[in-house]
Amino acid sequence: MRNKTRVLIVEDNADLAENIFEFLGENEYELEYASGALTALHLLDSQSFDVIVLDIMLSGASGLDIARRLRKDMNDQTPIIFMTAMGAIENKEDGYSSGGDDYLVKPFDLRELALRIDALHRRRSRIDTVLRAGDVSFNPGTLEVHVEPRGKFRLSGLAAHIFEALIRSHPDFISYASLSARLWPEQGVDANTLRTHIWLLRKQLQEAYGMPMIKTLHGRGYILDVSGQ
Known part of the structure; x- marks a missing residue:
């Protein structure tokens, strides 16, 4: 049995978060959830994850702000997948420049989200040396x-x-x-x-x-x- 991939889902839309949890939970991911920036930052400071799935429009602070803080202040390089309804190239530039590794425009197929999580986790695992x-x-x-x-x-x-x-x-x-x-x-x-x-x-x-x-x-x-x- 494979080790479960630990994923933090940060999403303020409860219905979407529930759908993501249900789908990924059935596919043997270990999941944590935050509906806002403060809870997300607390979890990131106290736990470690393999991949972060991060909404951009959040209460308290944006997903971009969380990514910048994670990269610069906490020096954490955990892969980040942004998910947002904003699909313009300027929005994607903001996402990648803030520290994002991937960018998924809503609405999306949950199977694609799982594929992207797996790809980022594999990529990170290949470069990790004990x-x-x-x-x-x-x-x-x-x-x-x-x-x-x-x-x-x-x-x-x-x-x-x-x-x-x-x-x-x-x-x-x-x-x-x-x-x-x-x-x-x-x-x-x-x-x-x-x-x-x-x-x-x-x-x-x-x-x-x-x-x-x-x-x-x-x-x-x-x-x-x-x-x-």
């Missing part, structure tokens, strides 16, 4: 940390991107400046913000594996500790 450091591995596609023999733990949001940066840098450290630039490439953040995110990630790893796995090199940066201590 990163390893000692007994620790990280899959950028699934956002799963695997520590032998303790098992797997799934990260989300900035925590996943911090861990990826650390394991890519191993056995070297990554400087404060380099890590900040990777996480927030277009804006500066103060040191306290970065320290807070590191503390939260350490806490998750401690709870999952009984070890924080991240060491601070004072005045230099952070390094992934895979010694098991």
Whole structure:
């Protein structure tokens, strides 16, 4: 049996959302739903998904705004399929420039939506390479940390991107400046913000594996500790 593709559906039309859920649910997708921007952003910050299906016209903020925030502020590259009634080339330009990977004009056949979800998921899976450091591995596609023999733990949001940066840098450290630039490439953040995110990630790893796995090199940066201590 294949692993279920995790999909976030963001759509304020309840009837359409119900139809999508019914169709995809019958075809072995694992689904989450948000009817507005705030709920969508909360789910994206707390969970990880394989594909996001995102309406453009939403309450609170547009789908374009969500995509921009996801790409720039949260540094999340999860594939996005926009769905909207606006089919002009200018609208499509806005969708792709905001970070979208595909654009589906309403009304559409639900089978086509499923095909596009599968295509984006396959494309992403092909380019994902498992990163390893000692007994620790990280899959950028699934956002799963695997520590032998303790098992797997799934990260989300900035925590996943911090861990990826650390394991890519191993056995070297990554400087404060380099890590900040990777996480927030277009804006500066103060040191306290970065320290807070590191503390939260350490806490998750401690709870999952009984070890924080991240060491601070004072005045230099952070390094992934895979010694098991």
